[in-house]
Amino acid sequence: MPERENCRLVLVLFPLQGHINPMLQLATILNSRGFPITIAHPQFNSPDPSNYPNFTFLPIPDGLSKGSFAAKDFHSTMLAIHRNCQEPLRQFIQQTLEQKDPKDQVACIIYDAVMHFAQKVASQLNLPSINVRTSAAASMLAFAAFPRANEQGYVTFTDSLIQDETHELQSLKLRDLLITMGENPSDTILELRAATTSATRNSSAIIVNTIHFLEEEILPKIQEYFPEPIFAIGPFHKLAPSSSSSLLKEDTGCTSWLDKQASRSVLYVSLGSVASMNEEQLLETAMGLAMSERPFLWVVRPGSVSCAEWLELLPKEFQEIIGQRGCIVKWAPQKEVLAHGAVGGFWTHCGWNSTLESICEGVPMLCWPVFGDQGLDAKYISHKWKIGLELEGKLERGKIAGAIRRLMVEEEGEVIRQKALAFKERAEQSLGTGGSTNSSLDELVELILSFQP
Ligand code: UDX
Numbered sequence: 001m002p003e004r005e006n007c008r009l010v011l012v013l014f015p016l017q018g019h020i021n022p023m024l025q026l027a028t029i030l031n032s033r034g035f036p037i038t039i040a041h042p043q044f045n046s047p048d049p050s051n052y053p054n055f056t057f058l059p060i061p062d063g064l065s066k067g068s069f070a071a072k073d074f075h076s077t078m079l080a081i082h083r084n085c086q087e088p089l090r091q092f093i094q095q096t097l098e099q100k101d102p103k104d105q106v107a108c109i110i111y112d113a114v115m116h117f118a119q120k121v122a123s124q125l126n127l128p129s130i131n132v133r134t135s136a137a138a139s140m141l142a143f144a145a146f147p148r149a150n151e152q153g154y155v156t157f158t159d160s161l162i163q164d165e166t167h168e169l170q171s172l173k174l175r176d177l178l179i180t181m182g183e184n185p186s187d188t189i190l191e192l193r194a195a196t197t198s199a200t201r202n203s204s205a206i207i208v209n210t211i212h213f214l215e216e217e218i219l220p221k222i223q224e225y226f227p228e229p230i231f232a233i234g235p236f237h238k239l240a241p242s243s244s245s246s247l248l249k250e251d252t253g254c255t256s257w258l259d260k261q262a263s264r265s266v267l268y269v270s271l272g273s274v275a276s277m278n279e280e281q282l283l284e285t286a287m288g289l290a291m292s293e294r295p296f297l298w299v300v301r302p303g304s305v306s307c308a309e310w311l312e313l314l315p316k317e318f319q320e321i322i323g324q325r326g327c328i329v330k331w332a333p334q335k336e337v338l339a340h341g342a343v344g345g346f347w348t349h350c351g352w353n354s355t356l357e358s359i360c361e362g363v364p365m366l367c368w369p370v371f372g373d374q375g376l377d378a379k380y381i382s383h384k385w386k387i388g389l390e391l392e393g394k395l396e397r398g399k400i401a402g403a404i405r406r407l408m409v410e411e412e413g414e415v416i417r418q419k420a421l422a423f424k425e426r427a428e429q430s431l432g433t434g435g436s437t438n439s440s441l442d443e444l445v446e447l448i449l450s451f452q453p
Helices: 017-032 071-099 117-124 138-144 159-163 174-180 187-201 218-225 253-259 279-292 316-325 334-339 352-361 374-384 397-408 411-431 436-450
Strands: 008-012 037-042 056-060 106-112 129-133 205-208 230-232 266-270 296-299 326-329 343-348 365-367 388-390
Touching (some): 008 017, 017 106, 017 436, 056 071, 071 117, 117 129, 138 218, 218 230, 253 334, 316 326, 343 397, 352 374, 388 397, 388 411, 411 436
Parallel strands (some): 008 037, 008 106, 037 056, 266 343
16 A cells, blocks of 8 residues: 555554564554554664564663563663653654654654553644553553542542442453452552553543454443543454564474474463563473473573573473473464464463464463463453463462363363364454454544544
């Protein structure tokens, strides 16, 4: 499609793999509808521009160093990004507005919800803004639900709504939703959530990387709290042709290993790009995999096990098991792995991208949520959608092996697999002509065109 004049979109990325992927996918989707794209991103964890020759990249000085991100100092790092990036972003966009060809004007700023300061920049520059949720739509409600004083301008739910045991959101009680997002959040977290919610309410629209049928009961509920239009146009990764946005090098050798395994026999194990394990959890996982007697493909990110570089803490006897029926890599081409016919189950931390990627391939999940929205996703997968099982409590080898066998070998697992395959089909339908994603995307394009300066 030829580029639309006067309709450049500036997308503001949050520099974490689980956010970079969906934002670049969204940029690709919008570019395929003719919109010229500028990607504004903190210098930390910069995406590789050579994978996206159509886009203009705008690195923002952030004052961060490599390795700054860890789950434990995640929120203070986010605060630093907010502190350091707002003014440079404003200056960069202002210069773009001043210098560019009048035919190449910015139509709007589309920002990852976590980068809420971008909404302020948009309002300073009199530009419309669109807020993007890279997590489940329900997480918006969970963010907004934490009670804060109204006079501070934050969205609140009343205490009575929170305590109302009869008020259910898709069979997940609101109280449970809140608990999955952290029972006693710190003031910093509350502040970030409140600022995100406030920015969301001040944006012209919301884009969510979700599929309508997955959250059809909760989306109208969310619309009650956020008056602007909400576009559920996920799963982004299925609409965007696959340019790699991996920060780590993918080990493609594991797909040749998968080629040698029986159909649906392999458990794929990955905890995404941030979650980590301690030594005891690593050992229990290894021994649980061994006891399950199933083949496994395990992603162990270097540095994701505390006090270890990589695999040196694994016992010798486990090395033998790997030789017989295991493959361990530092980073996998995950979407390809999940689409491989040998993969029959996914032990996941339930990051939202992993959840959507698994749903789209009909792979049943074993849920082990670690932090943030992952608890909510795990409840969706295991309790609401019933396309997986949750590993609850402490990781323990016998329990792990039992859960793997329930999912991969026993009758219960077969029922879950059939449900997962039905979800895959519904996800495909949403992408077809007349499907919910397709229609919503058309409406979004119309809205953006109406912003033209
Ligand atoms: C983070 C949060 O933890 C998550 O809860 C939130 O919803 C998004 O941001 P992350 O933990 O990295 O993301 O998990 P996830 O959302 O699953 O994203 C990981 C991405 O990395 C996926 O797109 C996955 O395909 C990719 N990946 C993961 C690989 O390409 N290779 C791997 O080996 C592992």
